[in-house]
Amino acid sequence: MTSIAASPAARAGAGRTRYRLPQLTMARFVGVRTMRTGAVWGLVFGLYVYDNAYAFDTIARNGALRHQLLTTMASNAGLKALLGDTRGITSRGGFTDWRAIGVTALVASIWGLLAATRTLRGEESAGRWELFLAAATTQRRAAAGALAGLGAGVLADKDTAAPRTAMLGSPTLFALRMSRAVIISWLLATVVAALLYGSLAKSTGQAFASSGALRKFTRDLTHVALQQLQLAGTRVFAGIIFLILMALIMAYVASAVGKVREDEAEGYVDNLVVRSISRQRWLSGRVGLTLAVLLAAGVLGGVSFWVAAASQHAGLTFSELLLAGINSAAPAALLLGIGVLTLGLVPRLTSIVCWGLLAWAFLLDMLGSAIKVNHWLMDTSLLYHVALAPAVSPDWRIAGTYLAIGGTAALLGGWRFTRRDLQSS
């Protein structure tokens, strides 16, 4: 902390350092802390925007075909809902804005929300706000400083309550109690998004089926063979939505594994494992809980999409959407395994590895939709190999391989976690 409130006498004393603008310390502190992850995401978004600007030239053989394709896209309600306002997409700037802004806004919002929660509520919970408030600042100024660094709100809460002892009987139930608001929010967001996009599946599917140029464009995005696309426009649209669902579930997993590490770093784990709770039981409970949530997100996503699509008679069956939902949980399960392995081997890198893999997969998948990327590079993406169900049938061999690798990684990480020093921050 660099903020020092010097008394008049101290100011006069020699050898004392007086820092400039102590009231901005909070903003600087928050800015520096979020800068590292912000820089990673900024780089990803920058490459993504560049990729889309470049894609403007490659989506059609010539200018006339491009204009025809983009005009078709601009009139499609499903694509508007997926990627935002289609006005002006026949120009390079408008096209780049249309393709990049929706996806980057979605990912940036999730990251921003997690960063804001950690900085505001997490810091207060850990008692570090008090250190700032004891210096030359006020609660209002400190909050304003944090908001300047982030952009979010502070909500008051009651300090007394009648005891509620439900869900305090086991470490897993306790973890569920502590994270249920977050879990419910994620699942609710999944359901709402699936309902929204499911209701647009029929109209968007028809546009996909009627335009050859649009099918080709979609093929590049989804890696689905052209013949298959001709057969199933609605399914291709659903496939793109389930691709986004995969990324969202992976984001939940990255956040959940990061929280596991945070509980170790802050010393919460110590308080449980010095009692009759083994590390193995604690960690397996947390992993099991995360696994249950990611599976629930996949199932709810599939069912909700079906409910909305069925109401529009989109022609998608319950079983194919349910399986597509379950299929979309596979890369998140692999990410969970890798996260646990990192926790066991190099705990300090847990969050960085999880969010880094997600950003990398997202970037490669988007780059691969516009330009030809070396397949060895594409192979490193957790999203690349997963079948884009229901555009194509789920490839259970791939999903099974993901689960097997994830499970092995989690077992190895868990084994290592029980045998290493617990490391606080």
Added chain:
Amino acid sequence: METIRNDAQPVLRTEHLTKHYGPVVGLQDLSLQMRAGEVLGCLGPNGAGKTTTIRLLLGLIRPTGGRAEMFGMDVQDEKVTVHARVAYVPGEATLWPSLTGAETLHLLARMHGETDVAYRDLLVKRFDFDPARKVRAYSKGNRQKINLIAALATRADLLILDEPTAGLDPLMEQAFRESVLEAKGNGQAVFLSSHVLSEAEALCDRIAILRAGRLIEIGTLAQMRHLSAVTVQASFPGTPPAVDKLPGVSAVQVAGHQLTCQVHGPIDGLLSVLAARHPDMLLSREPSLEELFLSIYGEQERVNNRARRD
């Protein structure tokens, strides 16, 4: 709660317990034993290795060498079985801010597996603790009370307390001492890490002093006093005699007609010299734990300096 204790078996035993953090020595060759009903104080300044010792005993970190046993079981191999008979109070309480005090006590009791609810209620009153507030609204002292109440209420066979009175006011320190003596009376063993020397002096049967990760002294206070100097104070009608050349005499201070010094070993030579000047007043007292501690540390520092010079 009825607990069967096997007094023949040490509650705690370490053999050459060692922990290195890369090139840094956290703990080196710690060998000690504790029996049921004993209060063992572990003293040392920051960085001496007290918390490292406790984290090793609790299996939170793994030793670089040596081993530790509790109730005859290896603390690394049988953590859960061992922890069911141990209660721990950390120096810095990390509790869940959104839970109330009552919820936290309930949670910690459930995670331990066993607690004496009636005794816990008594401790809540004794420590004047309000369990209805959320943890984030408590002061440091009140958070520490949660850990103390949760640990003491288990009536575990071994209490491991790391700076347990940090943040407590003097009245609550008294309540803490009362509770520790109660536990001792009940046959529970207490491993007390502290830098509050008066607390260790009042509670501990034996004291272990750590420095830079090494055990430099262990024994009862009486045993340690024999190793250290006796403080002698005398006042004279005239100038005090010169005693600084006498064997075993050190730390001589003369203020007017008053003389204060310390004597290691036999005191009769000094007494003869003092008596020859017909003192008005003569006092001798054993060193307090604080003086012992400072003397042991000072001696060690002199040895180290000499070694460095050589």
